[in-house]
Amino acid sequence: MNTQKINQILQETAYVKTAGSAEEKRCAEYLAAQCEALGLAPVMETYALPMYNTTEAKLVVAGKEYECKGYYNAGCGTVKAPLYYMPNENPKSWEKCEGKIVMLDGNIDYWKYLDLLKNKALGFIIATGNANFPDRDVDQRELYFLTDEERIPAVTINVKDAIEIVSKGCGDAELTLQQEVSEGISHNIIVDLPGKAGLTAEGKHAGEYVLFSAHYDSTPLSFGAYDNMSSCIAQLHIAEKLAPLAAAGTLQTGVRFLWCGGEERGLLGSLAYCKDHKAELDRCRLNINLDMLGCIMGKFVGFTSSDASKDYLVQTAEEQDFTLGSAVMIRSSDQNAFADQGVPYVTFARYAPANAAAIHCRYDTLDVMSADNLLAESEFIGAYTEKMVTAAEFPFARELTDKIKNDIEVYFRRKRK
Numbered sequence: 099m100n101t102q103k104i105n106q107i108l109q110e111t112a113y114v115k116t117a118g119s120a121e122e123k124r125c126a127e128y129l130a131a132q133c134e135a136l137g138l139a140p141v142m143e144t145y146a147l148p149m150y151n152t153t154e155a156k157l158v159v160a161g162k163e164y165e166c167k168g169y170y171n172a173g174c175g176t177v178k179a180p181l182y183y184m185p186n187e188n189p190k191s192w193e194k195c196e197g198k199i200v201m202l203d204g205n206i207d208y209w210k211y212l213d214l215l216k217n218k219a220l221g222f223i224i225a226t227g228n229a230n231f232p233d234r235d236v237d238q239r240e241l242y243f244l245t246d247e248e249r250i251p252a253v254t255i256n257v258k259d260a261i262e263i264v265s266k267g268c269g270d271a272e273l274t275l276q277q278e279v280s281e282g283i284s285h286n287i288i289v290d291l292p293g294k295a296g297l298t299a300e301g302k303h304a305g306e307y308v309l310f311s312a313h314y315d316s317t318p319l320s321f322g323a324y325d326n327m328s329s330c331i332a333q334l335h336i337a338e339k340l341a342p343l344a345a346a347g348t349l350q351t352g353v354r355f356l357w358c359g360g361e362e363r364g365l366l367g368s369l370a371y372c373k374d375h376k377a378e379l380d381r382c383r384l385n386i387n388l389d390m391l392g393c394i395m396g397k398f399v400g401f402t403s404s405d406a407s408k409d410y411l412v413q414t415a416e417e418q419d420f421t422l423g424s425a426v427m428i429r430s431s432d433q434n435a436f437a438d439q440g441v442p443y444v445t446f447a448r449y450a451p452a453n454a455a456a457i458h459c460r461y462d463t464l465d466v467m468s469a470d471n472l473l474a475e476s477e478f479i480g481a482y483t484e485k486m487v488t489a490a491e492f493p494f495a496r497e498l499t500d501k502i503k504n505d506i507e508v509y510f511r512r513k514r515k
Contacts, residue, residue, distance in 0.1 A: 099335035099476070101469035104392075107132070107334075108464040111327050117315045117360035117367075118149050118282030125314050126285040129330060129357050133289055136338045141288045141301070145370035147360060149282035150240075152275070157223065157253050160269030166223075166253035168275040170240035173249030177220040181271040183264050187213075195219040199271045201260065206252075208243040208511045214250070221251040221273045225260035227459070234258060235460060238318040242364035243511060251275040284315075284359035286367050289337055291344035293352030293487065306381050307352035308487055309441070310336065311368060311432045312388040313361030317458040323467050324450070325457040329388030330357055332476040339480045343488065351383060351487040361389075361432055362458075368435035379439045383492050386483060387433035387445035390457070392472025396450035399423040401433075403442040403502045406494040411444060414485060420478045428505045437506050442498055446479060 111128060115121040126142065133140040148171070155168035159181055182198035184191050187210070195217040202210065206224055214222055226237035234256045241252070251273050290297060295305025312329035316322030337355050344353070360366030372379065384407070391398075400422055402408040408424050415422050428434060433443035448471065455466035486493055498506075508515045 099331070099338055099473070101473055104331055104469040104472055105464070107331050108323050108327060108467060112321045112323065112464060114318060114320065115314065115316045115322060116318050117284050117363045118147050122315050122359055123283075123285060126287055126357070126359060129314060129334075130287050132334055133287070133337070136334065136341070138289045138337055138341060143286045143288065143371075143374065144283050145286070145367070145374070146281050147284050147363070147366050149280050150277050151280070152277045154274055154276040155253055156272070156274040157255065158272045159263050160266060164255050164259045164263070165234070165236055166255045167236050167238050168277055169252035169254065170238070170277070171244055171249070172241055172252040172275060173221075174276050175251055176272065176274040177251055178270070178272045179220045181223075181263070181268040183268055192217045199223065199273055201225070201263070201268075205239075206241070209514055211241065211244070211247070215248055219250065223252070223260075223273070224254050225257040226254045227256045227258070229257050229261060231461075233460060235319055237458070240363055284367060286359060286371055287357040289355040291337070291340055291349060291353040293349045294347070295352070297352075302378055303352040303354065303381060305352060306383045306492065307354050308483065309382050309385045309436065310353065310355045310388070311358055311385060311436070312356075313358040313367060313432055315359050315362050315367075316462075317362050319460050320458055320462040321464075322462060323464045324393050324455055324462050325390045326361070326388075328391040328393070328467065328472055331472060332388050332391055332479060333357065335473070335476040336480040336483060340484065340487070343484065349487050350490060351492060353483070353487055358432055365432055365435045368432035372435050372439050376439070379436070379441055382436070382441045383496055384486075385433050385436040385441050385443040386479070387431055387443055388479070389431040389445060390447045390449070391475050392468055393448055393450040393455040393466050394468045394471065395454040396448045397423055398448045398475060399425070399446070401425055401427050401429055401445045401447075403437060403498040404495070405499070406497070407442060407444060410494050411482065414482045415478070418478055418481055426499060426502065428502060428509060430509070434506060434509050437498060437502065438510060440498070442496055446475070448475060
């Protein structure tokens with residue numbers, strides 16, 4: 099892997115690839131072909147996921163119709179009610195939701211949704227985009243955290259329209275949403291490099307292994323160069339570097355590489371993997387998750403699940419004369435699916451300033467990327483991994499701190515923060 103190849107892959111995957119779409123499958127097949135070109139043996143696994151087709155989404159406020167997109171997995175039907183803009187989230191603000199269509203700042207999460215139901219809101223609106231950007235894009239969102247809860251209609255609009263609506267005093271609103279649900283298919287790609295214990299006849303690691311993960315899907319408006327084709331390329335590079343060591347029998351701990359679909363729709367690919375490979379996870383010593391690397395500006399950070407794994411990461415960075423930040427914490431990415439099964443993690447990211455590289459929008463393109471930075475980060479992660487998996491004994495314990503365990507419970511909505 100070199101900078102020319104990195105740029106080639108970024109160019110050849112410069113299209114929207116939402117989970118379950120034909121474009122996502124195209125990207126999965128492309129990545130599998132890249133693995134094969136490196137002499138690796140990819141296995142493609144499938145899993146089912148819901149697909150939504152919005153047949154009608156309409157929002158009228160004070161007699162004016164505004165462009166909108168229906169929230170996937172929201173309720174269907176038409177509601178007519180006063181529009182209530184709620185910038186604050188305190189008891190008195192929530193009480194005013196009853197019998198209203200509510201416009202919220204920011205995004206919606208599970209607990210806010212339950213608060214809307216509790217306070218008898220009839221529907222809700224979320225503003226997307228940026229008032230300072232030239233576009234008027236309306237993002238497609240999904241209530242992926244809902245299962246058996248009551249559904250109410252919901253739409254997204256552009257924030258410029260939200261500003262207009264609020265500046266005119268809101269008024270009466272009519273919100274209509276109709277959508278159909280079907281079953282789709284997404285894909286995970288797996289490549290194994292055996293450690294000293296080798297692989298079983300079924301192709302599973304007979305001994306302990308390290309599991310890499312990176313998602314390749316994008317959000318509906320994004321080409322996903324930074325988030326997250328960058329990390330998919332890094333995994334290809336690291337696999338290429340470690341493959342000769344596996345062939346020579348040098349790896350003491352095996353390595354598995356996983357390219358996940360469906361991360362942007364709620365970690366669907368990694369959760370499906372954990373369900374299908376649950377029996378193998380007790381031999382997984384560490385998940386190395388990669389999500390958002392190689393942009394031109396920003397700081398490179400490693401988040402870990404224990405103090406011991408953080409110390410090892412910092413020590414390795416010092417040995418490699420590589421600058422990074424580190425913290426024991428979770429972030430919203432695929433490592434949470436593995437941590438929920440008791441697997442420790444290190445998750446790497448390069449965080450760009452918000453005004454230098456945006457994600458989940460049309461501006462996540464190869465224009466914000468640096469092939470040199472991505473190659474340097476891939477080299478460091480590869481050296482960190484090689485040191486770990488060639489050691490006679492794995493260098494730190496298989497553990498998660500109590501705080502990490504608690505944060506995972508909060509992340510998966512089993513308890514409220």
